[in-house]
Amino acid sequence: MSGDDILDVRDLKVSFAVRRAGRKYRVQAVDGVSLALAEGEVLGIVGESGCGKTTVGRAIVGLVQANGGSIRFKGVDAMGAGRAGRRAMHLNVRMVFQDPYASLNPRRTIGDSVAEAGDINGIFRDRAERSAMVAETLAAVGLNPSFAARYPYELSGGQRQRAGIARAILPTPSIVIADEPVSALDVSVQAQVLNLMMDLREQLRLSMLFISHDLGVIGQISDRVVVMYMGRIVERGRTRTVLDHPLHPYTRSLIAAIPLPDPSKRILGAIETSEPPSLFKRPSGCAYAARCPLASERCLIDVPELRSTGTDERALACHNV
Amino acid sequence: MSRDAAILWLKPFIARPIALAGLGILLTTVLAALLAPWLSPYDPNAIDPVIRLTPPNAIHWFGTDQFGRDTLSRVIHSARMALLIGSGVVLFALATGVPVGILSALFPRLGHVLMRMIDVLMAFPTLLLALGLIVILGPSLTNAILAIGLGYMTTTTRIVYGLTLRLRAETYVEASRSMGAGTIWLIGRHILPNLISPLLVQASFVFAFAQLGAASLDFLGLGAPPEIPSWGNMLAESRTFVTRAPWLLFFPGMMIVATAFSLNLVGDALRDRLDPRFRQVFGEKG
Numbered sequence: 001m002s003g004d005d006i007l008d009v010r011d012l013k014v015s016f017a018v019r020r021a022g023r024k025y026r027v028q029a030v031d032g033v034s035l036a037l038a039e040g041e042v043l044g045i046v047g048e049s050g051c052g053k054t055t056v057g058r059a060i061v062g063l064v065q066a067n068g069g070s071i072r073f074k075g076v077d078a079m080g081a082g083r084a085g086r087r088a089m090h091l092n093v094r095m096v097f098q099d100p101y102a103s104l105n106p107r108r109t110i111g112d113s114v115a116e117a118g119d120i121n122g123i124f125r126d127r128a129e130r131s132a133m134v135a136e137t138l139a140a141v142g143l144n145p146s147f148a149a150r151y152p153y154e155l156s157g158g159q160r161q162r163a164g165i166a167r168a169i170l171p172t173p174s175i176v177i178a179d180e181p182v183s184a185l186d187v188s189v190q191a192q193v194l195n196l197m198m199d200l201r202e203q204l205r206l207s208m209l210f211i212s213h214d215l216g217v218i219g220q221i222s223d224r225v226v227v228m229y230m231g232r233i234v235e236r237g238r239t240r241t242v243l244d245h246p247l248h249p250y251t252r253s254l255i256a257a258i259p260l261p262d263p264s265k266r267i268l269g270a271i272e273t274s275e276p277p278s279l280f281k282r283p284s285g286c287a288y289a290a291r292c293p294l295a296s297e298r299c300l301i302d303v304p305e306l307r308s309t310g311t312d313e314r315a316l317a318c319h320n321v
Numbered sequence: 322m323s324r325d326a327a328i329l330w331l332k333p334f335i336a337r338p339i340a341l342a343g344l345g346i347l348l349t350t351v352l353a354a355l356l357a358p359w360l361s362p363y364d365p366n367a368i369d370p371v372i373r374l375t376p377p378n379a380i381h382w383f384g385t386d387q388f389g390r391d392t393l394s395r396v397i398h399s400a401r402m403a404l405l406i407g408s409g410v411v412l413f414a415l416a417t418g419v420p421v422g423i424l425s426a427l428f429p430r431l432g433h434v435l436m437r438m439i440d441v442l443m444a445f446p447t448l449l450l451a452l453g454l455i456v457i458l459g460p461s462l463t464n465a466i467l468a469i470g471l472g473y474m475t476t477t478t479r480i481v482y483g484l485t486l487r488l489r490a491e492t493y494v495e496a497s498r499s500m501g502a503g504t505i506w507l508i509g510r511h512i513l514p515n516l517i518s519p520l521l522v523q524a525s526f527v528f529a530f531a532q533l534g535a536a537s538l539d540f541l542g543l544g545a546p547p548e549i550p551s552w553g554n555m556l557a558e559s560r561t562f563v564t565r566a567p568w569l570l571f572f573p574g575m576m577i578v579a580t581a582f583s584l585n586l587v588g589d590a591l592r593d594r595l596d597p598r599f600r601q602v603f604g605e606k607g
Binding site: 061062063086087090091094095097098099102103104105106107108112113116117120121164167 | 491492493495496497498499500501502506510511514515
């Protein structure tokens with residue numbers, strides 16, 4: 001990983017204590033994830049629900065406690081950082097949430113929600129500066145500045161998500177972590193919001209961690225992509241390369257599942273129908289072995305490590321490819 | 322509040338005449354309490370043995386008691402005690418229940434301890450708890466408020482606890498935390514504003530039950546001092562004359578029922594106004 005990485009996550013581990021039928025379990029939601037985000041880059045994280053992709057994002061902004069690994073922001077350890085360090089993280093690494101209906105407080109005006117990061121960290125000199133910055137930010141996400149005085153219930157889903165994005169860019173951060181930012185929206189609105197995010201990324205020179213289960217969306221917006229399966233990265237590389245020439249059997253089945261607009265092109269190859277194994281009982285070998293068409297005996301015993309394939313930042317965790 | 326907002330608040334009352342009646346009774350009681358010295362035709366404590374135990378008539382509309390005191394004047398003056406006890410109990414229940422409930426939900430370790438203590442208090446029937454406390458503390462107005470208030474503090478705490486647990490998990494609270502919000506910020510900007518509506522409803526019910534509790538304590542001689550007119554005291558004093566002078570029982574008794582009932586009606590209407598699931602009924606959008 002090069003020196004100009006703005007965010008460097010190494011061997012991140014997050015586990016949750018879960019009680020089930022009176023017994024305590026520790027579920028390893030993220031099990032040794034390493035990723036690096038270069039300045040101005042969009043890195044996609046893709047995987048099915050429950051694979052830990054959201055947890056990675058939440059651990060980076062400090063919403064869940066990591067129990068292993070390191071997170072470095074601009075070279076500074078963010079997990080052990082003191083008060084000043086955490087404050088820099090709070091303003092510089094911001095999150096856009098999936099559900100625009102749940103992510104805005106119904107009792108606060110849009111303006112109050114958008115200005116929240118600034119209010120918490122005391123960056124506004126006076127009310128005039130605050131309202132000027134709120135108006136400017138609302139305009140930047142394509143909302144009329146008069147929306148500042150409105151309440152969330154007066155807005156449509158797309159408008160709310162624009163407000164959610166505005167909240168994440170006032171004051172301008174270095175990194176935006178977008179957790180499925182369009183999957184709760186109508187398809188027609190999805191494209192608008194995606195375009196907005198790409199515009200903002202360029203104007204504000206943001207780096208972005210874009211979490212999604214939708215390879216189509218990831219393909220449009222991200223420069224590189226990591227594919228996660230059961231808390232681990234199984235494949236990593238340039239988005240175009242990974243989408244055009246998937247190597248890992250899991251990535252292949254994800255890509256095969258993308259619906260094509262042309263009905264004459266039938267979906268070929270394996271489509272995932274079975275569920276992944278339970279996180280309570282992680283298999284001893286490769287977690288994908290039970291569903292994998294290429295699985296061999298070694299896959300049931302040995303956990304495949306993520307190894308570089310030598311070309312183009314590509315890496316893969318599979319014994320048989 | 323703008324005119325539109327005022328109409329929104331009045332709608333659930335207008336839509337149901339019975340709720341409007343409740344609001345009417347409540348406002349009448351409040352007016353009676355505020356204007357008691359001007360509204361009541363006689364001094365509530367003026368004794369006149371010559372006219373003792375006269376039935377209702379043109380001069381004394383509600384009759385007189387065993388000392389010849391005017392029942393109507395006493396009923397009107399009693400409204401003051403009723404509102405005083407009611408607001409005292411509501412204030413006490415909110416002032417203790419809200420912080421305990423919020424802190425219990427935000428700090429689970431503390432919450433485990435505090436909520437078990439609340440469970441113990443809830444195991445006692447409210448009136449029994451109040452009686453026990455009065456026996457320990459001695460009868461007085463303040464102690465009556467504390468004793469009844471403690472019984473309703475438990476339910477208030479439970480409601481606040483449950484709601485805060487739910488609010489704590491809301492995405493907008495997480496968003497706020499991810500931007501560095503501390504506990505005070507979360508409580509002030511996210512939790513309390515979302516608790517106001519349900520607490521308003523809870524307050525109206527606590528107020529109503531406080532009326533009944535206060536009347537019970539007064540009746541047992543453990544509430545307001547006997548020289549102060551209150552509906553419960555009037556009931557207690559009149560019980561030996563109940564066959565000769567039933568009006569002494571009827572008027573204060575009716576007032577207790579009417580205020581408690583009207584508060585419940587108002588509470589119902591408020592809940593309907595504040596619960597989005599019911600809003601459609603009143604033709605509001607959103």
